Amino acid sequence: KAGVTQTPRYLIKTRGQQVTLSCSPISGHRSVSWYQQTPGQGLQFLFEYFSETQRNKGNFPGRFSGRQFSNSRSEMNVSTLELGDSALYLCASSLTNLFTGELFFGEGSRLTVL
């Protein structure tokens, strides 16, 4: 079975631009969640989608948004980029949206904002 795939792996943007990141979950997994990883802050939850619906959202500003398609692939978008948005963005898929089982992470998209 193919693992979780994230694209692009690396990207550099400037302040004020926007970015779209993509995540393809493991086949059969309907839940996709997104996390921001920064040094010293660990993994911070952005949002979770299940069957094309956002079920949970973390404490991030409205500049961070996402969506999920009918094939469970998900995208997240960050608008009006700020320097502090530089981070590794990880997506994870799981069989259910109950947060009681294993998360399968992708390798992440490393965003640098200049």
Place this chain on the structure above:
Amino acid sequence: GENVEQHPSTLSVQEGDSAVIKCTYSDSASNYFPWYKQELGKRPQLIIDIRSNVGEKKDQRIAVTLNKTAKHFSLHITETQPEDSAVYFCAASTPGNQFYFGTGTSLTVIP
């Protein structure tokens, strides 16, 4: 919401020694506690988890203990090896709610 604190942030041990990482949580409704290992430049991977109806779980050299009364859980790695060097994250969740992760512990095993 839930708050998960993880200590220490860095840990160095000699090969063959034991390593212990501790996490505390605030929400008594949390009932699932996984541990993830992230090697340098790689994705986090689940290494062990425990549910609130169990006090301890072992898998070869790795064990996790849970104290619901004190709201803390710990990861124990015995007979450490260089390949155990990584960042370890604890997490807590309640059904249908999000995962709350600790800030990570960077473990270095010195050969």
